[in-house]
Amino acid sequence: MPRLTAATLDQANSGVATPPYDRAGLVTGIAHFGMGGFHRAHQALMIDELLRRGEAREWAITGIGVRPEDSRMRAALGEQDGLYTLIEKHADGAQDARVIGSILGMLTLADDGAEAVLELLSTPTTRIVSLTVTEGGYNINQSTGEFLIDAPDVVADLAEGAMPRTVFGLIVEALRRRREAGTTPFTVMSCDNLPDNGRVAHRSILAFAEAKDPELAAWIDAEVAFPNSMVDRITPATTDADRRSALELTGLEDAWPVVCETFFQWVLQDSFVNGRPPYELARVELVDDVEPYEMMKLRLLNSSHQGLCYFGYLLGYRFVADATSDPLISGLLRNYIGREAIPTLRPIGGVDPAEYGETCISRFRNPQVGDTVARLCAESSDRIPKWLLPVVFDLLAEGRSVDFSAAIVASWARYARGVDEQGEPIEVVDNRREQVMAAAAPSDDPLAFIRDPELFGDLAERPEFTEPYLYALTALNERGARALLTELAERA
Numbered sequence: 001m002p003r004l005t006a007a008t009l010d011q012a013n014s015g016v017a018t019p020p021y022d023r024a025g026l027v028t029g030i031a032h033f034g035m036g037g038f039h040r041a042h043q044a045l046m047i048d049e050l051l052r053r054g055e056a057r058e059w060a061i062t063g064i065g066v067r068p069e070d071s072r073m074r075a076a077l078g079e080q081d082g083l084y085t086l087i088e089k090h091a092d093g094a095q096d097a098r099v100i101g102s103i104l105g106m107l108t109l110a111d112d113g114a115e116a117v118l119e120l121l122s123t124p125t126t127r128i129v130s131l132t133v134t135e136g137g138y139n140i141n142q143s144t145g146e147f148l149i150d151a152p153d154v155v156a157d158l159a160e161g162a163m164p165r166t167v168f169g170l171i172v173e174a175l176r177r178r179r180e181a182g183t184t185p186f187t188v189m190s191c192d193n194l195p196d197n198g199r200v201a202h203r204s205i206l207a208f209a210e211a212k213d214p215e216l217a218a219w220i221d222a223e224v225a226f227p228n229s230m231v232d233r234i235t236p237a238t239t240d241a242d243r244r245s246a247l248e249l250t251g252l253e254d255a256w257p258v259v260c261e262t263f264f265q266w267v268l269q270d271s272f273v274n275g276r277p278p279y280e281l282a283r284v285e286l287v288d289d290v291e292p293y294e295m296m297k298l299r300l301l302n303s304s305h306q307g308l309c310y311f312g313y314l315l316g317y318r319f320v321a322d323a324t325s326d327p328l329i330s331g332l333l334r335n336y337i338g339r340e341a342i343p344t345l346r347p348i349g350g351v352d353p354a355e356y357g358e359t360c361i362s363r364f365r366n367p368q369v370g371d372t373v374a375r376l377c378a379e380s381s382d383r384i385p386k387w388l389l390p391v392v393f394d395l396l397a398e399g400r401s402v403d404f405s406a407a408i409v410a411s412w413a414r415y416a417r418g419v420d421e422q423g424e425p426i427e428v429v430d431n432r433r434e435q436v437m438a439a440a441a442p443s444d445d446p447l448a449f450i451r452d453p454e455l456f457g458d459l460a461e462r463p464e465f466t467e468p469y470l471y472a473l474t475a476l477n478e479r480g481a482r483a484l485l486t487e488l489a490e491r492a
């Protein structure tokens with residue numbers, strides 16, 4: 001079968017939507033850090049939709065990879081002229097495949113070097129720099145939100161005369177060059193799952209700039225916009241089965257297609273300093289205040305993902321759809337959402353959070369998406385403090401009970417012991433793996449897991465939390481996940 005490239009596009013199977021627009025002459029307006037699955041299922045799709053309408057020709061995308069492993073994506077996209085297949089999976093088994101043409105290519109530090117990246121970022125036509133570098137990518141203290149200025153790669157970037165290697169170093173150096181050349185700065189648009197993602201990006205970049213050059217930092221603070229956004233589309237990691245599906249559906253071989261659900265949402269703060277694509281013509285909701293949308297999504301959808309993944313794993317499920325179809329797990333999610341998460345939300349006109357929560361549960365149940373419990377269990381120490389613990393702190397401040405949230409934290413602690421209920425090892429994937437697993441290991445201190453103030457603040461000192469947490473942890477250790485879920489359901 002031919003490989004997907006610009007030259008083979010016309011050989012795609014009939015019914016596959018290929019770019020109907022002329023890709024020659026498209027201009028990179030967006031430089032994107034973190035060219036993973038999600039960006040290609042979400043933001044790149046919106047630009048593709050605009051291009052199909054004859055819009056946004058100056059807003060094509062070039063990716064940037066700062067990690068050595070990003071060379072693989074660069075090669076896959078490079079060999080395909082930036083083209084790739086996006087497969088949207090309906091719950092009834094129907095699949096829509098389309099070829100996306102909005103990405104022009106990708107630069108990596110490993111292959112192209114920092115100077116090439118800086119040139120892209122400094123070119124006047126690059127007007128937005130967007131980010132999906134994961135929750136951990138912002139290099140902040142989980143509990144205080146402070147930028148970790150002593151992180152080794154940051155220290156290296158701050159050294160006199162160093163060529164930048166981090167997202168912060170590259171962005172700040174490019175902004176310095178733009179300022180020196182009298183070029184309008186770009187907007188920095190975070191699309192990561194973080195509360196106040198724009199403010200977090202602002203804070204991290206400013207902290208780096210202050211350490212490098214306080215005058216430049218003041219200019220960035222005054223001149224650069226960092227819009228907040230709420231982004232939503234479940235996009236699992238690509239598998240070989242997805243590669244085979246792409247080939248079957250399109251008739252063209254794709255080294256790195258993307259598979260996702262049909263649901264799509266992007267709520268974006270309309271705050272840009274150097275223009276923006278006409279997103280309102282695509283499916284983007286432009287608003288002044290994204291915060292209530294972000295809170296609803298992170299506290300209902302993302303925290304529920306954590307609510308199902310450890311219990312799901314312990315019960316032997318490996319797919320999100322199977323775990324969520326267990327009534328004990330969906331029951332836990334409904335109790336967490338209805339009794340604990342929703343009472344902490346700010347109202348959004350025209351949006352019923354209970355209905356939103358039910359939609360999340362039915363999305364998790366889509367068996368076609370193939371999302372894995374392992375994907376959701378990974379990097380928990382970046383996720384739980386940003387998604388679930390804000391719910392806990394808000395509930396405690398109101399004197400409300402936290403039984404279900406505490407049980408979810410306990411399920412993480414039980415999972416992080418690294419042994420399942422059958423005694424089989426669990427592969428814990430976390431950038432704080434050693435620390436988290438050591439804290440989870442059986443010891444004389446039942447609260448050891450939650451004693452790290454960077455992750456948990458003062459929760460270990462708060463009986464309103466420790467009492468339900470210890471109840472859940474003891475139940476998990478002594479009676480198992482199914483027994484605890486049954487007890488929680490009976491007590492509700």
Ligand SMILES: NC(=O)c1ccc[n+]([C@@H]2O[C@H](COP(=O)([O-])OP(=O)(O)OC[C@H]3O[C@@H](n4cnc5c(N)ncnc54)[C@H](O)[C@@H]3O)[C@@H](O)[C@H]2O)c1
Pocket residue numbers: 033034035036037038039065066067070132133134135136137138167191192193194231232233234235236
């Ligand atoms: N996958 C989803 O369902 C989904 C949905 C909504 C939002 N998101 C957001 O997108 C992020 C990425 O998800 P994905 O599915 O594309 O993951 P992915 O693993 O496919 O891609 C992650 C990308 O980020 C880069 N990266 C990771 N850490 C980095 C760092 N410290 N500095 C710079 N680059 C770094 C990687 O090199 C890679 O290009 C998530 O963490 C989340 O914040 C994902």
Ligand SMILES: O=P(O)(O)OC[C@@H](O)[C@@H](O)[C@H](O)[C@H](O)CO
Pocket residue numbers: 134135193231232233234235301302305375376383
């Ligand atoms: O990719 P992460 O790190 O934000 O977290 C894993 C999932 O919970 C998340 O990716 C969801 O699938 C996503 O937020 C849905 O929009």
